[in-house]
Amino acid sequence: MKMVNVTATGKAIMFLVVAAACIAAASGEAVVEYVSAVGDPGMKRDGLRVAFEGWNFCNEVGEEAPGMGSPRAADCFDLNTTYREEWDSPDHEVVHLVSEQDNKLGAAGDENVDLFAVRKELYLGRKCEVRDTPSPWYFWMVMLKNGNFDTSSGLCPSDGHRVGPFPPESRFPCFAKGKCMNQALLFHNYTSLVDDATALRGSFYGTYDLDADLSRGIDNISYYSVTWEKELGSETGWKFHHYLRTSDKYPWLMLYLRSDAARGLSGGYHYSGRGMTKIIPESPDFMVRLRLEIKQGGGPNSQFYLMDIGSCWKNNGEPCNGDVLTDVTRYSEMIINPETESWCTPKKLAGCPPYHTLPDGRRIHRNDTARFPYGAYHMYCGPGNAEHMEEPNNRCDQYSNPQAQEIMQILPHSAWGAYGYPTRKGEGWVGDPRTWELDVGGLSQALYFYQDPGTKPVRRRWTSLDVGTEVYVSANRVAEWTLSEFDIIVPKSLAKQE
Numbered sequence: 263m264k265m266v267n268v269t270a271t272g273k274a275i276m277f278l279v280v281a282a283a284c285i286a287a288a289s290g291e292a293v294v295e296y297v298s299a300v301g302d303p304g305m306k307r308d309g310l311r312v313a314f315e316g317w318n319f320c321n322e323v324g325e326e327a328p329g330m331g332s333p334r335a336a337d338c339f340d341l342n343t344t345y346r347e348e349w350d351s352p353d354h355e356v357v358h359l360v361s362e363q364d365n366k367l368g369a370a371g372d373e374n375v376d377l378f379a380v381r382k383e384l385y386l387g388r389k390c391e392v393r394d395t396p397s398p399w400y401f402w403m404v405m406l407k408n409g410n411f412d413t414s415s416g417l418c419p420s421d422g423h424r425v426g427p428f429p430p431e432s433r434f435p436c437f438a439k440g441k442c443m444n445q446a447l448l449f450h451n452y453t454s455l456v457d458d459a460t461a462l463r464g465s466f467y468g469t470y471d472l473d474a475d476l477s478r479g480i481d482n483i484s485y486y487s488v489t490w491e492k493e494l495g496s497e498t499g500w501k502f503h504h505y506l507r508t509s510d511k512y513p514w515l516m517l518y519l520r521s522d523a524a525r526g527l528s529g530g531y532h533y534s535g536r537g538m539t540k541i542i543p544e545s546p547d548f549m550v551r552l553r554l555e556i557k558q559g560g561g562p563n564s565q566f567y568l569m570d571i572g573s574c575w576k577n578n579g580e581p582c583n584g585d586v587l588t589d590v591t592r593y594s595e596m597i598i599n600p601e602t603e604s605w606c607t608p609k610k611l612a613g614c615p616p617y618h619t620l621p622d623g624r625r626i627h628r629n630d631t632a633r634f635p636y637g638a639y640h641m642y643c644g645p646g647n648a649e650h651m652e653e654p655n656n657r658c659d660q661y662s663n664p665q666a667q668e669i670m671q672i673l674p675h676s677a678w679g680a681y682g683y684p685t686r687k688g689e690g691w692v693g694d695p696r697t698w699e700l701d702v703g704g705l706s707q708a709l710y711f712y713q714d715p716g717t718k719p720v721r722r723r724w725t726s727l728d729v730g731t732e733v734y735v736s737a738n739r740v741a742e743w744t745l746s747e748f749d750i751i752v753p754k755s756l757a758k759q760e
Contacts, residue, residue, distance in 0.1 A: 295754040299541040299548070300521055301392055301399030304749045306499035308341040310453060311390045311401035311538070312490060314466045315383070316445045319411040319434075320418035321530050321664050323375045327445040327472065331368035332375065334382045336360045336401060337453050337464050338390035354459055354494065358452060360389045365450065380533040387536030396757040399524045400536040402502075404466055404488045405728070409514025409735070410435050410442040411661060417443065421646035421666040422586035434661075435735055437511045446470045446486065453490070465489040470512045482738070484512035488519070498553075501746040506560065506733065513737040518570065518730030519745055529572020529726030530591050532584055532664045537726075543752050545722035546707035549682075552729060553747040555695035560741030562601040563734040565671070568683070568690060569700055570595045572726035577648055579713055579720040586665040590645045594670045594709055596678075597640055600687035604673060606639040612654040615642045615670065615710035621680045638675035644668055644712050651712060670709050681705040697747065702727070 298304075302311065316333030318324040326332055342355040364386065369378035387400045411418065411434035414427040436442040446468045453464030467487035469476065474483045485507040492500045506517045522528040522537025550569060559566060573592050574582035582589040606614035606628075614628040618635055626633045643658035644651045645666040658667045674684035681701040690696045706722055713720060727750060731741045 294547075296751050297541070297754045297757065299543050299750040299752045299756070300538050300748070301394055301524070301540050302402070302538065304499050304551070304747050305402075305502075306497075308462070308492070308494070309339060310462070310464075310490065310492070310500060311338045311392065311399075312336070312404065312464075313338075313383075313386060313390070313401040313536075314404045314406070314448065314488075315379075316448070317405065317407040318417065318443045318445070319407075319409060319662055321407075321532075321662070322417070323379045323445060324415075324417050324443055325445065326368050326375055327447055330445065330448050331366040332379045332382045333406075333445045333448065334379050334386060335365040335448060335450060335466065336386040336390055337450065337466075338386075338401060339453055341462070354455055356454060356462070360386060362450075364389065380535075383535055390536075394540060397524055397540050399538055399540040402538050403520040403522050405516070405518045405520050405730075406446060406486055407516040408443060408446070408470060408512060409516065409662075409732075410437070410512060412436045412439060412441075412443050414439050415443060418661040419586065419664060421660040422589070422664065435513050442511070444470060444472060446484075447472060447474070449476075456491075459494075461491060461493045463489065463491045470515075471509065480507060482509060483507075484509040484515065486515070486517055488517070498746060501744050503744045504730065504742065506731065506741045508733050508737055508739045510737045514733065514735045516730070516732040517741075518567070518728040519748075520726055520728035521748065521750065523725040527574055527582055527584070527725060529574065529593065529724075530663055530667075532582075532586055532589065539725070539727070539750065541752055541756050542723045542725060543703060543727070543750050544756060545724070546703045548703035548750060548752045550700045550702045550727060551698065551747060551749045551751065552700075552745060553695070553697045554690060554729065554743065554745055556598075556690070556692050556741075556743045558740045558742040559599055559601075559692050560731050560733045561736050561739035562599070563736040564599050564731050564739065564741055565595070565597050565602065565734060566599045566731040566741065566743075567729060568596045568598045568698065569702060570726075570728045570730070571702060571706060571724045572728075573722065573724045575720045575722075577645060577712065577714045577717075579717045588647070589665045590647065591663050591665060591667040592711055593667065594672070594706055596672050596674075596683055598674060598684055598690050600674075600691055602640055602673060604637050604639060605641040606636050608634075608636065612656045613641045613643075614639055616652045617710060618677070619708040619710070621704070621708065635675060635677040638672055638677040640671035640673050642670050642710070648712050648714075650715050668712055670711070672709075678705065681708075 313336040470484040
């Protein structure tokens with residue numbers, strides 16, 4: 263798919279779908295119908311469903327922040343509208359479905375805080391559930407993650423294997439033993455009517471600095487906020503404004519807005535959760551539409567993901583089942599920060615996938631220096647538990663997920679133009695807001711992912727899709743962006759499989 267004009271997006275999609283249907287009908291082929299895979303297509307529904315989750319370095323809770331409860335929260339409401347004849351105007355009422363008491367629930371006594379967060383997310387899901395076809399859906403998910411890792415804590419497994427404390431390593435920031443992996447303070451402005459009842463607005467915000475006084479400003483401390491706003495009756499729907507600030511103590515932070523599987527496992531998480539995606543998209547046939555405006559990039563180490571997709575399957579191609587020793591999280595991420603360089607070069611083949619696949623299916627091996635598009639890749643790393651990886655290779659960090667992981671990070675390059683992705687550095691960056699039409703299904707089918715030799719090719723089903731940034735180990739950096747109009751388009755036939 264190509265990128266289309268911002269003001270013509272809806273018409274362009276309709277034209278493409280109708281044109282494809284006409285061509286198929288004329289040739290006698292079956293017409294493929296497409297539908298939205300998300301519960302809230304294009305983020306237009308007045309009755310918003312949005313939730314919050316906080317993760318430590320290895321995608322667990324570890325320890326709840328004082329007075330905050332478990333780091334799961336939700337803002338879900340219905341908008342009741344009646345017409346008042348005496349005022350000659352509609353009268354709106356925001357009816358919240360999740361209370362402050364619900365959001366402050368925390369583990370009691372010796373209760374396992376990681377497992378409590380799982381149960382809390384399911385509980386909030388029941389409060390927010392929207393019944394739909396082919397299945398219910400729940401909420402958009404704001405994900406916040408702290409990259410600090412206290413190696414003396416023994417909290418993070420190594421590729422799923424429990425390990426004890428080990429000496430500090432320079433690659434893992436931690437300002438104080440026993441103190442650096444905390445969850446953030448979370449504050450919540452519940453969605454309400456604003457601007458003379460012509461708009462709706464709400465927010466999550468906070469800091470990792472537990473002794474901070476936000477009334478004195480946010481200079482020299484970590485800070486995050488996600489504010490959602492919608493003009494009533496607006497065709498553009500909800501706009502999610504994100505702000506993320508790192509600090510000396512918390513130099514590695516991540517903030518994303520995710521559309522996770524409505525039920526079951528999602529990317530990077532080995533428990534069943536709740537999300538917005540009611541039909542799981544499958545390669546090669548799905549696309550993503552979104553509007554993104556980046557206002558501040560977050561510095562040279564900000565890995566800003568135009569599109570980050572996550573899934574999970576075992577190295578033998580079998581679906582994940584929660585066994586962290588054999589499950590593998592798989593990620594594909596398009597980084598659009600123009601300052602991000604390629605770590606895949608003819609002299610550093612370990613940072614490249616074994617081969618690159620062209621849109622027509624032909625493969626180019628990474629040893630083919632005349633044809634392999636090294637600049638299209640930031641880096642590739644394989645699962646720590648893979649037994650048959652081609653040499654040379656890099657293994658992914660073994661601690662930052664609860665199980666082994668595989669990561670494919672790509673950069674703007676002409677190699678991805680056929681899929682609607684940026685082809686040059688700077689496209690879609692600060693000062694260049696765009697509406698994107700991304701053939702994520704086609705690209706994700708073409709990308710290399712490890713699988714044991716002789717095993718049946720896996721069905722690539724993507725349970726998490728998100729947009730946001732990972733500011734990697736750089737203090738006092740600010741990233742700011744607005745996301746809107748997010749949608750996932752899939753064949754209608756997929757709905758029958760859910």
